[in-house]
Amino acid sequence: MIWVWILLAPLLGGLVYGGERVLRARMQRRQGPPFLQPFYDMFKLMDKRSLIVHAPHALLAVGHFFLLWVSVAAIFLGWNLLYIIFLHLFAQVVLILAGYSVRSVYSHLGANRELLALVAYEPILILVSVGFYLVSGSFEIGRILEGEGYLAQMPLLFAALLIIVPIKVKKSPFDVTEAHQEIVGGVEIEYSGVFYEFLYMARFLEYLFIYSFIFLFGGISYGVGAVLVAATFLLVNLVDNATARVRTGDMVKIVYGVAMSLAVINIVGILR
Amino acid sequence: MKFFTPFRKKSPWILHYNAGSCNGCDIEILAALGPKFDLERFGAINTGNPKQSDIFLVTGPVTYRSRERLVELYTQIPEPKVVVAVGSCTDTGGVFRGMLNVEDGIDRYIPVDVYIPGCAASPQLIIDGLVKALEILETKSKAIEKPFKLFGAVQMIGTKLSRLNMAQRVRHDEN
Numbered sequence: 001m002i003w004v005w006i007l008l009a010p011l012l013g014g015l016v017y018g019g020e021r022v023l024r025a026r027m028q029r030r031q032g033p034p035f036l037q038p039f040y041d042m043f044k045l046m047d048k049r050s051l052i053v054h055a056p057h058a059l060l061a062v063g064h065f066f067l068l069w070v071s072v073a074a075i076f077l078g079w080n081l082l083y084i085i086f087l088h089l090f091a092q093v094v095l096i097l098a099g100y101s102v103r104s105v106y107s108h109l110g111a112n113r114e115l116l117a118l119v120a121y122e123p124i125l126i127l128v129s130v131g132f133y134l135v136s137g138s139f140e141i142g143r144i145l146e147g148e149g150y151l152a153q154m155p156l157l158f159a160a161l162l163i164i165v166p167i168k169v170k171k172s173p174f175d176v177t178e179a180h181q182e183i184v185g186g187v188e189i190e191y192s193g194v195f196y197e198f199l200y201m202a203r204f205l206e207y208l209f210i211y212s213f214i215f216l217f218g219g220i221s222y223g224v225g226a227v228l229v230a231a232t233f234l235l236v237n238l239v240d241n242a243t244a245r246v247r248t249g250d251m252v253k254i255v256y257g258v259a260m261s262l263a264v265i266n267i268v269g270i271l272r
Numbered sequence: 273m274k275f276f277t278p279f280r281k282k283s284p285w286i287l288h289y290n291a292g293s294c295n296g297c298d299i300e301i302l303a304a305l306g307p308k309f310d311l312e313r314f315g316a317i318n319t320g321n322p323k324q325s326d327i328f329l330v331t332g333p334v335t336y337r338s339r340e341r342l343v344e345l346y347t348q349i350p351e352p353k354v355v356v357a358v359g360s361c362t363d364t365g366g367v368f369r370g371m372l373n374v375e376d377g378i379d380r381y382i383p384v385d386v387y388i389p390g391c392a393a394s395p396q397l398i399i400d401g402l403v404k405a406l407e408i409l410e411t412k413s414k415a416i417e418k419p420f421k422l423f424g425a426v427q428m429i430g431t432k433l434s435r436l437n438m439a440q441r442v443r444h445d446e447n
C-alpha cells in the first residue's frame with residue numbers, strides 16, 4: 001500500500017501545486033488556471049523538442065528528481081530523519097552541480113543562490129530534527145509519529161521552520177533561488193522539453209518534503225498535523241502575495257539571525 | 273506523439289519581446305496577463321525564457337539594434353512554436369513605417385502566424401489572437417522552423433566574429 005503512495009508521490013505533489021495556483025489566483029481575485037494545470041504543463045512539455053546543452057547537464061536534472069523522490073519515499077517509509085535530510089542535501093548538490101556545468105551566467109548566478117539558500121535552511125532542518133529527537137527520544141519518523149505534544153514543547157522551532165518554508169517552496173519573500181524577474185529561473189534556465197519537466201516535477205516533490213516536516217508536529221494525532229499543514233499552506237501563500245523579494249544576503253541574515261536564534265533558544269529550553 | 277498534442281492548447285507559455293515598440297502594446301499585454309483579463313485562466317505563463325516557451329509575442333517594428341536578438345530568440349524557442357505579432361507597427365511598420373532606423377514589421381525576419389492589428393492593440397484583441405494562435409499551435413509539427421535569411425554574407429561573418437569576441441570577454445569565474 002505504502003509503495004503505491006510512493007509511486008504516486010509526484011502526482012500528489014502536482015495536485016498540491018495546482019491547488020496552490022488556484023488559491024493564489026483567488027487571493028488576487030482572478031479566476032486562475034484549471035486545477036489540473038500542472039499536469040497539462042507536464043504533458044505539453046513531453047511534446048516539445050528538447051534542446052540539450054550537454055549530456056551530463058541533462059542527466060543531473062534527472063538525478064536531482066530521482067534523489068528527491070527517494071528522500072520523499074524515505075519519509076513515507078518512516079526512516080531516520082537525519083538520513084532524509086542528507087538525501088535531500090545530496091539532491092540539492094546535484095542540482096547545484098548542474099547549474100555550474102553550463103556556461104550561462106544566469107545559471108551560475110542561480111547555482112550561487114541555490115548554494116546560499118542551502119547554507120541558510122539546512123541548519124534549521126537539522127535543529128528541528130534534533131528537537132524531535134530530544135522530545136521523542138528517536139530520529140525515526142515512525143517513532144516520532146507515535147509521540148505527541150511536539151507543538152507545546154517546541155513552538156519556537158515550529159516558528160523557525162515556518163520561516164524556511166518559503167525558501168523551499170520558492171515563494172516570496174525568499175524566492176531568490178528562482179527569481180524569475182531577475183535571473184529567469186536561475187538553474188532552470190538552460191533546460192527545455194522533457195528535461196525541464198524533471199525539474200518541474202522535482203518542485204512538486206519539494207512541496208511534499210517540506211510540508212511533511214510540518215505534518216510531523218502533529219505527532220500521533222494526524223488530524224492536528226493536517227490542520228497545521230493546511231494553515232501553513234494558507235499562510236505561506238498569503239505572505240507570498242503580500243511581500244516583495246528580499247536580497248540573497250538579507251535572506252541569509254534573516255534566517256541566521258531570527259530562525260537560528262529561535263531554534264537554539266527552544267533547544268536550550270528543552271534541555272534544561 | 274498524438275496523445276500529447278491536445279495538451280499544447282492547454283498550457284501556452286509566453287515569451288514576450290519588445291523589438292523597439294513605443295511600449296503601448298507592452299502595457300496592453302501586461303494588462304491581458306494581469307488580474308482583470310487574466311490570461312492565466314488559459315494556463316498561460318509569461319516565462320521570459322525562450323527555451324521553455326511556445327508562443328513568441330513580439331511588439332514593435334524591428335529596429336536595427338533589435339533584429340539580431342529577435343532572430344536569436346526565435347531560433348532558441350524549441351518547436352512547436354508560433355509567433356504572434358502584436359500591434360500595427362509589428363505587422364506593417366505602423367506609425368514608424370519608412371523611418372530610417374527601423375524595418376517595416378517583423379515578418380521580414382521570422383515567419384509570423386497571427387497578426388494582431390491596433391495601435392495599441394486592446395487586451396481583448398490580444399486574447400483573441402492568442403486563442404487563434406493556439407489553434408495553429410495544435411496543427412504544427414515538430415519539424416525545425418528557420419528564420420528567413422536576410423542578413424548578407426558580410427554581416428553574417430561580422431556577427432560570427434563579434435560572437436567570438438563575446439565568448440572571450442565573458443569571464444565565468446568572476447560572477
Ligand code: SF4
Nearest residue numbers: 293296359360361391
Ligand atoms: S502598435 Fe502603436 S501602440 Fe503598439 S507598439 Fe506600435 S506604435 Fe506603440
